[in-house]
Amino acid sequence: MTKTGKSVLLVGATSDIGRATALTYATAGWDVQLAGRNLEAVQREADDIGTRSGGQVSVHRLDILDSERFEDFVGRLPVLPDTVVCVVGELGEQVRAEKEIQHASMVMRTNFEGPALLLGIIADRFSPRGSGTIVGISSVAGDRGRASNYVYGAAKAGFTAFLSGLRNRLAQTGVRVVTVKPGFVRTQMTAGMKLPGLLTAEPNEVAAAIFTAAEEKTSRDIIYVRSVWWPLMAVIRSIPEPLFKRLKL
C-alpha cells in the first residue's frame, strides 16, 4: 500500500456500506476518520480497518440527530478531510411511521435533516479551500414516493434535492458533490428481506462504486450502483400519477 496523504471522513461508519467504503479508502492508502454514535462500535470497526489495511484510522463520536454539535465535531477533526462520505441511513418501519409521529420524525431527521445540515457545514469549510468531494448516499426510494416506504423515501428525496442544490452552488468552487443511489444492498438493514438478485448489490460493490465515482471517474454527479436501476427508475418516474397511484410497487 502506498500512502496518498489524503484523508476521508466516513459518517455512519458502523453500517455495512460504511465499513466496506472505509476499507476501500484505507486499502487505497487514505487516512480514514470514522464517525458514529456508539464510540465502542466505531472503535471495533476502526481496529478492523486499521488491521486489514495497515493504515491510519481515527474515531469520532457523532450523533446525526444532535445538530447542535456538528460545528464542534467538524472543528475537532484531526484535519479537514479531502473527501466526506455520508452513509447514514435508517429505513424505519413505514406502518409505524404512519401512526407514531416520533418514529416518522426520527426517520426524516436521520435520513434528511442530520445529513443535510452536517454536509452543509462541511461544504462551508471545503468551499474557501477550493477543493473537496462530498458524497451523499441517498436512495432510489427518493426517486418517487410509494406507499410501502414513503416516509423514508421522502426524507431521501429531500436529501437528493439538497445534494443537487449544493452541487449547483459549489459548481464553480472546485468542490464536487456526488449523489449515490445504491438500490437494494445486502446489509443488516435489509436482513431478512427478499431481494431480487439482479437488482441487489453487495456492500463491497457499493464501496467500489463510491470510490470510483468520488476519486477516479470524477465527472460523474449521480450514480446508481447497478446500472440496471437507471432505466428502471426512469420508467417508474415516467408513469403518469393517475396510473401510478393505483399500482402496488
Place this chain on the structure above:
Amino acid sequence: MILEGWGRYPRLVSEVLDCQKPADAADVVAGRYGLIARGNGRSYGDAALGDVATLMCRGIGRMKSFDPQTGLLTVEAGAMLSDILEAFIPRGYFSPVVPGTKFVTVGGMIASDVHGKNHHRDGGFGAHVVSLRLLIADGSVLTCSRDENAELFFATIGGMGLTGIITEASFHMRRIETGWIHQETIVAQNLEEALAALQAADETSYSVAWIDCLARGASLGRSLIFAGEHATREQVLAHKAEKELFPPPKKARLSLPMDFPAWTLNRTSVSVFNEAYYRLGARKSAAPSLVHWNPHFFPLDGIQEWNRLYGRSGFLQHQCVVPEANALPVLGQILQRIADSGKGSFLAVLKKLGVGAGLLSFPMPGYTLALDLPVTEDVFPLLEEIDKVIVDAGGRLYLAKDARQSRQTFEAGYPRLASFKDIRRATGGDARFASRLATRLGI
C-alpha cells in the same frame, strides 16, 4: 432450520442463533444446551451441526490488531482466512498454516486444528496459536494459552468446539517475499514411489500427492507429488514484473449452478479425468514452475460450490491417518479396496503428517489419505471395512470430515479422549455444548 456440512450429508434440523459482536455471545449462550459454534460451515459432516442449536459466528469476524515486527495477528474468531490472506499477502505475510480451502474461519481452523501441506514441518494451525479467548459454559470468557488455562487451551485446539465458543485468537503470520510458489511436480508410478517421494520432500515446506485411486495392479497408487516453497523475490523477478510480486486472489471462474445428477460421476468419467490429469501433470514435471498462491493452496476454490458435483444426496469425505511404520501395506490395502469397488473420486489426496498439538487433534506422524465418495447405500459397509484396517494399524479418522464413523473406530483412534472428556466435564462444557458429531460419538 435445516443445516448441512460441506459434504451435504447429513442434513439435520437445528435452531440457528446469530451473534454480531463478541460481547453478545454470552447472552446468546446463556440457558442454552446442545449448542455448537459454526464458522463458515466447511467441515464436511456433522461437526458444525448443533445438537439443538447452532451459533453462527461469522458476525464476530473483525480483525483487531497486527504487529508487523512480530507478525502477531489478533482477530475475532469469525474472521475468514480468505480476508486475512487478501489483506496480508500484499504486505508480505502468509498464514502459518492453510487448509485446502480459504473459505474457513479462524475459529473453525482452531477447533479442527487444521493441517496444511506443511504439516510435516510446521505442525497444524493450533501450533501457531499464541492465545485464544474462550466463552465457557458458565458464561465467563477465559484467556487460554500455553501458560494460562493450558489444559483448556490444548483441549480447545482440535476440540471441535466442544469446550466452548472461541471468540478471539492471536497467532503468528509468517513472512513471505512474494505471493508465488516455486512448485515442482514429481511423477510416482505407484504407491511405494509416492511415499518415497513424499519422504524425500520432507525438507520442502509444502508437499502433497494427488492419487489416481482408480489405477490398479502395478500402477496402484500412481500419483503426482507437488512440492513447493514460497518463491523468493529473485525467482519471481526473473519471470515477472515487480508489480506482480504479490498477486491478488483469483476470483472463482466457475460455479456449479445446480446439483449434478448422480450418474455423472462414474468409473468411466472419473478414470478419463484421472488419466488426463495424470498425463498433464507428468508433462509439467520436467521443470519447476511458479504457481500463484491461490491455485497452489486452494485449487478447488476455483469452482464455487463444487460440492454440488456429487448430486443431491451429498458425499462423504473419508480422511484417515496411518502411522508411518506400516503405511505402505495399509494404504495399499485401502487403495486396493477402493479401486476394486470402482468408487474412485476426483479428489484423492495423500500427505505426510507430523504430531498434532491438541488432545483431539487429528494428525500423528504418518501418512494421511483423503477420499471423496458419493453417498450411496453400499459406500457405508465399504468404509466400515476400511475403518477396521485403519484401526488395526493404529490410525484414526479426521473429525472435521467425518459423518459416519462408529464410536468404536473413534475411541480406538483417539487415546487422549478420556482427558478431553475430563476437561469438558470440569468446565461444564458437556452440559452445554454438543454437535451432532459429539452426540453420535459420545464425546
